[in-house]
Amino acid sequence: MAAVSAVALPPRLAPPPFDPGSVWLVGAGPGDPGLLTLHALHALTVADVVLHDALVAPEILALANGRLIDVGKRAGKHRSPQLRINQRLITLARQNLRVLRLKGGDPLVFGRGGEEALALAAAGIRFRIVPGVSAGIGAAATAGIPLTHRTLAQSVVFIPGLGAGGTPPDDAALAALARGADVLVVYMARAQAGRLAERLIAAGRSPEQPVAFATDTTTPRQQVRTATLATAGETAAAIPADAPTLLVIGPVVALRDLLGAWQLIEPMRLTPPARVAGLGT
C-alpha cells in the first residue's frame, strides 16, 4: 500500500471533512485513475476501510491507504447480497471508522448506491454521495463516440443488462425506447446483446444501425468491437464472459471512424506501477 503522504491533494484545495462514523458512497469512474474525481482521491487517501466492487480497476485500488474489502464479483459469479453490504456499511460506521464505499462508474447509475444511501439514512448515519464518470459516458468518449451530436443524436438512454444492478426493460418499454431514444447505452450488455438487438430490430430499428462493444473501458486493456444490430449477438459471443461490457447503439457510433486516428487515449499511470495481482484482499 502507498504511504499516506504519497497521495495527497494539491495544497490549494480544501476538501470537506471525512468524519469518522460517516460513509462516502463514491463513484470511481470507468477505470483510468485519471478519471477519478478529486473527492474520490481524497476519500481513498483518508478512508479507514474501502468496500469496493470487483469492477473498480486495480490501478485505483492501489491508491487506497485503508483496508480493502472486496464485496463484489464479476458478472455471472457470486456477489455479496445487497442487504449484507448495507449492514456491513452500518456496522463499520458504528465502529467510528471512515467508511468508503467505492463503485465503478457512478454510484447512482445502476450502482445500487441509492439502496445503500436509503439504508444509511434509515440507520441515522451521515453519508456523502460523490458522483463519478459513469462507465457508459467514459467508454463512449474513449472509443471516439460522441453520445450526442447536434444533427445525429439528441437523446441518449441508459439501460441495464443482466447483473448491472437493475432489470432489463420489458418488451413494451424497450419498443418505446427503440422509437424515442436516438442512442442507447447498455450496461453489462454481453450476455443479452443478441436478444436485445433482435427486440430493437423488431421495434423498427434498422438492422444496419452501427453498435460498439467496449470492454475494460479507459484502461490499457480496453477493447472496442464494432458491429451492426444484425451482427451484435455474434460479436458479443466472442467477448470473454467475465469482461464488463458496455454497448452503445446508434448512428453516432459511425463517427468513431472519423475520430480514431487523431484521438489520444493513454490513461494516467502510477509510479511505481501498482502491483495489480496483489490487490483486492
Added chain:
Amino acid sequence: MAAVSAVALPPRLAPPPFDPGSVWLVGAGPGDPGLLTLHALHALTVADVVLHDALVAPEILALANGRLIDVGKRAGKHRSPQLRINQRLITLARQNLRVLRLKGGDPLVFGRGGEEALALAAAGIRFRIVPGVSAGIGAAATAGIPLTHRTLAQSVVFIPGLGAGGTPPDDAALAALARGADVLVVYMARAQAGRLAERLIAAGRSPEQPVAFATDTTTPRQQVRTATLATAGETAAAIPADAPTLLVIGPVVALRDLLGAWQLIEPMRLTPPARVAGLGT
C-alpha cells in the same frame, strides 16, 4: 492566477503528456471543484490557453494557469458560433500551444464536443477527450435523487432543453420516451419545462409524478425546487432566466425526502478563496 506550483498532481500519478499543438476537450463536471477529474486538474495546470464555456464554475477557472478565453454566454444570451470556436481551437493548436477546451459537465453529452473533435480530426490535430461528471448525474446525486433504483427506475434518458447544444425531441419521440423511460433528465430545462411537462402528461405520464429542478448544481449556490409534472411550469417560472437548470422527472425524485437529512453535500473549497468576480476575462 494561481502559481503553477500551487496546483499539482500527487507525485505517484503520472499523467499522459499534454503536448504543445494538441487540444484536450475536457469535461469540468457540474461545478464543485471536487468533481474535477485528475486529468482535468492536470490539464488546467499545464494548458497554455483555456477556452471555456460560461457554465464552468469560477472556482474551477481559478485553478487555471494559462490564459482564459470565455467562448460562451449563459442561456438566452449571445454565444460564439460553433464554427468560430472550432476554428479558434485549430488556430491556437497550430501556434503550438497546449489548448484546453473546458466544458461544463461532460464534453460529449450536449456539450457539442463531438463537433469540435470532428473539426480537429479533419484539420489533422491530435486531441484527447476527457469525460467528466455529467451535470445531470451530479445534480441528481447532490439533490439526493438516485437516477436508477432496482425497484423504481431501470432506465434513464438524457434530453436537451433549449440552448443545451441540441434540439429538444419532437412530439413523437417525446411520447415514446414518456412511455419507455422511467426517469427523464432534461438539460437547460427552465424555458420549456411547462410545455414539456404538458406533453409528457398528454403521452400518459401521471400529472402527480414528482419532478425536481436543480440550479447551479453541486456549488454552494445550488438550489433544488421540487414540484409535480402538473406544477412544473409554474415552478420553472420562478427560476432566474440565467440559471443553468437541470430537471429530473420520475418516481425516484420522491426518495430525496428520505435521504436529505443525512446527506452531506459541502463542496471542495479553494484556499485562498477564488476571486470569483475577477474571472472570465
